[in-house]
Amino acid sequence: MECANLQVPRRGDGYQTPAKRSVHNDQPASEIRSMQKRVRELGLGDWDDVRVFLAVTRSGSFSRAAEMLGATQSTVSRRIQSLEERLGAKLFDRHAQGMRPTPAARAVIRRAELMETQAQSIERALVGSDMETQGSVRVTGTEGILSCWLVPRLQPFREDFPEIRIELIIADKPLNLGAREADIALRFGEPADPRLISRELGQVHFGLFAARTYLERCGQPESFTDLRDHAILNHSNYYDADTDDVWRRLIDDHAQLPLHTNSSISYLHAVRHGLGIGLLPLYIDGVAPELVSLDLNIGYVRDLFMVTHRETDKRARIQALTQYVKTLAEQGLHHWFL
Incomplete structure (x- = not known):
């Protein structure tokens, strides 16, 4: 499946919903009602089509959505066309700044977001049941803390857990741990989200x-x-x-x-x-x-925190790395972590 591993930005943990714009509603009300009836009877259908729809809605263009999803622009366009054919309604109008959701699209955004939440909840539940110390762990943080502090100290962890693959994601802004954009975040400053577990490293x-x-x-x-x-x-x-x-x-x-x-x-x-x-x-x-x-x-x-999500924190490979990072910080307390 082309979009099986697509990641979609969502609200919360760094994502801000774009301000609503006043647009001319030229889509017939009968077309919107017909589409809503199809949604009630048939559902939105293919989840990959829906996550592409949400990405275009949030980014405002096919090209930016493709970049966010790690897909091609032609794939994004094809999936939007597939969804429009299934729903029997046009979902986006092209304008100078990109793609603007039609009234029909705005009518199903909330249902699409609920579908997204349910899919992510199922994924996190499956992830939480994995107790093997193998597979990938995604770590996000600033370029300095990952490249100059963490990476030079990873070899002992590699020797103890050879089957764990660490993926480093450089980001100055917080990624959405609930959407599994990352598993562990090393952040300067403590997040306020109650769904996140924060451990102060020093x-x-x-x-x-x-x-x-x-x-x-x-x-x-x-x-x-x-x-x-x-x-x-x-x-x-x-x-x-x-x-x-x-x-x-x-x-x-x-x-x-x-x-x-x-x-x-x-x-x-x-x-x-x-x-x-x-x-x-x-x-x-x-x-x-x-x-x-x-x-x-x-x-x-700067106060440094290690952050995980409550629904994935107990995963064995995540716990292995969080404990190792915590030990690294404790070893450095006498010198540069004070």
């Missing part, structure tokens, strides 16, 4: 680092006042998440900002190659021991 402390080549060229700052004469590299995630204005006070109106990026790997390479001084987590010395830690406590701290 506080990640950050410090200022520079390459020896940069310090040889520009000198080493001895105080925060000295930083005014140095090049500072900016990471947009630090800036956006800085609720205490620690990083913003340094960055705002700074005279030398040669680099701004949202990529932790690019940011690390920029520091390593001497472009300027960067703010990095203290665990970075395990990845880049050649960097010099400056003796300037900027006071930038």
Whole structure:
């Protein structure tokens, strides 16, 4: 089946329903009533068609829906056509910005979402019964925490659980664990969703680092006042998440900002190659021991949580990895998790 493993964004855990738009209702009421009767008598039919329908409704275009689902645009178009033929009604109108749901489509969205919820509930129930430490575990988190902290420490886990395959999903925004977009999330900040289980791993402390080549060229700052004469590299995630204005006070109106990026790997390479001084987590010395830690406590701290969903938390392979990550955090408490 072409769309057997498609993943559809849904409301909650990061997804926001687009604002309703006022559209001209030119679809005959008789056509909508006829379609609703078909739905009552026959149901919406093929679940793959329905999840494609929801993806187009939420994304506003066939191409974006195809990207979300990991399918081709022609597959999306074909499944929408199949659903329209089954229901006997047109579901989308093309406009300048993409595809707009017709009144007929809006009339069945709620039923389609209920079908989605039921399908996900069944999948999670089946997943929860799996007690074998084998198969894949999807872990999501920021590029920095996954690439620079977790990945370098995975080999012992691999040796203990050779049949577990770890899939890493880099994402700055939370993924929907209820929809199984991921099994485990490493997040800065605790989620409010009561369906999620949060385990606090500790506080990640950050410090200022520079390459020896940069310090040889520009000198080493001895105080925060000295930083005014140095090049500072900016990471947009630090800036956006800085609720205490620690990083913003340094960055705002700074005279030398040669680099701004949202990529932790690019940011690390920029520091390593001497472009300027960067703010990095203290665990970075395990990845880049050649960097010099400056003796300037900027006071930038982030609370790190490991998050799972209540309906899948007891799965054996998920438990194996969550326990391992918890142990890693406990081992680092004396150094960079404080």
